Amino acid sequence: MTGMHIHPSILSADFARLAEEIARVDNSDAIHVDVMDNHFVPNLTMGVPVVKAIRAATEKPLDIHLMIEDADRWAPDYADLGAESVTFHVEASGAPIRLARELRARGSKAAMALKPATPIEPYMDMLTELDMVLLMTVEPGFGGQSFLDVVLPKIRRARQAIEDAGVPIALQVDGGVAPDTIERAAEAGANVFVAGSAVYSADDPAQAIDDLRALARDAQS
Numbered sequence: 520m521t522g523m524h525i526h527p528s529i530l531s532a533d534f535a536r537l538a539e540e541i542a543r544v545d546n547s548d549a550i551h552v553d554v555m556d557n558h559f560v561p562n563l564t565m566g567v568p569v570v571k572a573i574r575a576a577t578e579k580p581l582d583i584h585l586m587i588e589d590a591d592r593w594a595p596d597y598a599d600l601g602a603e604s605v606t607f608h609v610e611a612s613g614a615p616i617r618l619a620r621e622l623r624a625r626g627s628k629a630a631m632a633l634k635p636a637t638p639i640e641p642y643m644d645m646l647t648e649l650d651m652v653l654l655m656t657v658e659p660g661f662g663g664q665s666f667l668d669v670v671l672p673k674i675r676r677a678r679q680a681i682e683d684a685g686v687p688i689a690l691q692v693d694g695g696v697a698p699d700t701i702e703r704a705a706e707a708g709a710n711v712f713v714a715g716s717a718v719y720s721a722d723d724p725a726q727a728i729d730d731l732r733a734l735a736r737d738a739q740s
């Protein structure tokens with residue numbers, strides 16, 4: 520497994536001061552940007568113009584998590600913005616292999632997300648088409664929810680499948696990641712951790728990131 524990476528979710532940041540909020544987490548490995556369309560999930564956040572402004576405001580890699588319908592149509596636009604990775608939900612894609620190839624062709628890493636109740640097994644054979652798999656550990660749509668332990672066996676199965684495939688695919692978890700849950704996710708095999716409220720509700724968000732990373736590393740070893 521590769522190193523342990525912490526991606527703060529700006530869903531929990533102050534949207535009126537996004538550039539400053541991103542600057543507060545400069546020790547993170549990437550900035551996680553939640554794009555929600557009020558159809559795939561019951562919440563509305565931002566689209567291409569705001570993500571473009573975020574891209575211009577920071578040098579940090581952007582990890583774009585699309586919680587939108589018709590991902591095949593819209594996801595490539597985010598790759599074109601210069602995102603490090605674009606994550607689409609498999610439940611919102613009609614042609615996930617074609618979409619993953621399209622994202623890579625446009626210079627972005629290709630990542631696929633699964634809601635908590637979506638099984639990983641039907642997608643095991645397409646892992647080599649991906650740079651990252653995101654297993655949601657809450658129902659997508661909102662920050663501040665509790666980590667779903669029921670997803671832990673799926674994280675273990677996904678990690679095993681990645682090892683079997685022999686390719687360097689990152690395994691990301693998102694939702695309820697905090698000091699009291701990150702160790703379980705790391706032990707199960709996750710190596711990229713999205714954390715919203717655990718970072719932005721802390722007095723010192725940068726320290727919160729260092730603490731989460733240390734916990735994940737200790738749990739792995």
Ligand SMILES: O=C(CO)[C@@H](O)[C@H](O)COP(=O)(O)O
Pocket residue numbers: 528530531551553584657658659660661662663664693694695696713714715716717
């Ligand atoms: O995608 C989502 C929610 O749908 C996440 O990225 C949340 O923003 C995570 O927030 P916390 O659970 O860490 O507060």
